[in-house]
Amino acid sequence: MIMTYEWVQIADSAEELSRMILQSEQAEQYRQAYHAVYDNKELADEITAFARLKELYEEVQRFGKYHPDYKDVMKRIRVDKRKLDLNEKVAELRLAENELQDLIDQVSFIIGRSVSEAVKIPSSNPFFSSDSSCGGSCGTGGGCSCSA
Template identity: 45%
Template sequence: MESLQTADVTALIMESYELSTMINQSREVSEYLQAKQAMEEDAEVQRLLSLFEKKKEQYEDVQRFGKYHPDFNHISKEVRELKRTIELMDSVQAFKRAEERLDELLYQVSRTIADAVSETIKVPSNNPFLEAKSSGCGTGGSCGCSVKKH
């Protein structure tokens, strides 16, 4: 029988620093930071985000009364339209795409580490399709991923 060796925690932490350095030097991080800076320097995006914050406060005020507030429909529509306008801005779309690519990289690294330990370890992701492709729900629910059959 093979004896188990425990990992040297210090070595493990040092390796994790190397991995984080590699990730920080990746194309995905570089593109993310460039896209974030471009979005932050986009005057129109910043103007609309500021306006959105004000509209969101108005929306929260009318939310207390719900559909019975006289301005509920008007404010709700303005917030939705403004959000959509912001989402369609080129610099915002570029940022979202770069963010998704970085999230995918981080998920794949996390998934690789988790799978090396056990395929049943859950790895959170901002992308529900990635989580669905992983090792099941992990809750033992209707998918049966962790339910033992007797």
Template identity: 50%
Template sequence: MLATLERIELLENAERLAKMILDSEIAEQYHICLYKLRSNQESQKKISRFVSLKELYEEVQRFGKYHPDYKRVMTEIRECKREMDLDLLVADFKLAENDLQNLLDEISLLVGSAVSKHIKVSTGNPFFEKGTGHGGGCGSGGSCGCSA
């Protein structure tokens, strides 16, 4: 493909938009929470324990309730997940992550609707799927409203 002046201008504008997002308070809060989470040993232990139990859980799921450790693994994974989710740094990170995702979803909708009201923008967030022609698309169980 040949690089046209219009294409270069679009790429430069996209880079400016990305820089604005990275410089936003929402992105800054996300990076602060991520740093705090990664540097806290106690939180990392909880996450590591959950990840290792999750692997065991997936193995148990292959056999279901017939697996000899089914009950123990199911109990442990729930307790571990609850402990991890109640960790303040994990909770703060999840909130910051959701805020950043919501910002990106809003931007995606704005860009999509600026091109055409018929553009399908998959946000993965039901809040943005208000019957405006945006949202899941044809593969999302009929939420796009098409007759396919």
């Protein structure tokens, strides 16, 4: 591919957009929340332990209730997950992640739509989803794999 002036402009614009996102309030809040969680050694250790427990949980799930540690692992995963979910710093990090993801989804949506209405835009937010397989007039559900 030959780098034309137009491609250089596109690359420059992409870099500028990237810098703007990284300098956004959402990105700064995410960085602060991330550091609040992972600079706290005790909390970071809890998250690491939970990640190991999730691996054990996946192994137990393969065998179901026939696994010798099934009940213990199922109880521990629920208790530990709830403990992390109720941690204020973890909740703030999740909120900051969602806010940053929403910003990225909005930017992706705007860029995609500037190219074409038919561009598929992956998004964690259904508002920005471009999946039109359920659009139009099916209305019955099922026929186009949508639910009524």
